Amino acid sequence: MGSEISNFPALVRNAQYNARFAWVRLPVIVIVAGFVWRLCGAEIALLWLATMLSAERVSVHLRNRIVSGDPSAAYPHLISLGIMSALWVCFGVLVWNSNTELGRIAACIGLLTTALYGALGGQKDPRPATILAAPRSSHSSCL
Numbered sequence: 001m002g003s004e005i006s007n008f009p010a011l012v013r014n015a016q017y018n019a020r021f022a023w024v025r026l027p028v029i030v031i032v033a034g035f036v037w038r039l040c041g042a043e044i045a046l047l048w049l050a051t052m053l054s055a056e057r058v059s060v061h062l063r064n065r066i067v068s069g070d071p072s073a074a075y076p077h078l079i080s081l082g083i084m085s086a087l088w089v090c091f092g093v094l095v096w097n098s099n100t101e102l103g104r105i106a107a108c109i110g111l112l113t114t115a116l117y118g119a120l121g122g123q124k125d126p127r128p129a130t131i132l133a134a135p136r137s138s139h140s141s142c143l
Contacts, residue, residue, distance in 0.1 A: 005074040015066040015077070025056060032091060035106050039098035048091065055084045088114040 005011055029052050037045035059080040065073035088110060096107035 005071065005078075008071050008074060011074055011077075012066055012069070015063045019063060019067060022060065029053065029056065032110065036091060036094055039095045039100060039103045039106070044094060048087070048094065052084065052087050055080060055087060059084060085114060085118065 029049065033045050033049040033052075036048050059077065062073045062077035062080055066077055092107040092111040092114070095103040095110070097103070
């Protein structure tokens with residue numbers, strides 16, 4: 001693995017874009033931790049919350065370095081994003097295993113949101129947004 005990413009300017013633009021919406025993540029993380037608390041218990045919720053907030057803090061620090069033009073932060077930043085994605089999958093598994101209807105619904109919503117965020121993030125690929133926004137006939141079939 002080299003010390004620089006091949007398309008660093010795109011990563012800088014992505015980091016700048018994500019920095020504008022960073023304020024949304026803290027309330028979302030706290031609300032989601034409330035679901036974990038209710039469905040899985042306080043200890044698990046506090047552990048998930050502390051781990052997610054730590055990963056978020058590291059990611060913000062690395063994102064700020066990228067925005068300031070430091071290419072050595074690129075791979076660590078991408079790794080931190082992978083860790084946060086894994087923590088969102090962990091959320092889904094935790095609440096799914098609560099064996100409640102609310103837990104299963106929350107897991108589905110959380111996992112689908114994580115997948116959608118991943119698909120729409122990164123290089124801002126418009127294809128998933130187009131698929132979701134395009135009108136569909138009631139007679140269309142799945143492949």
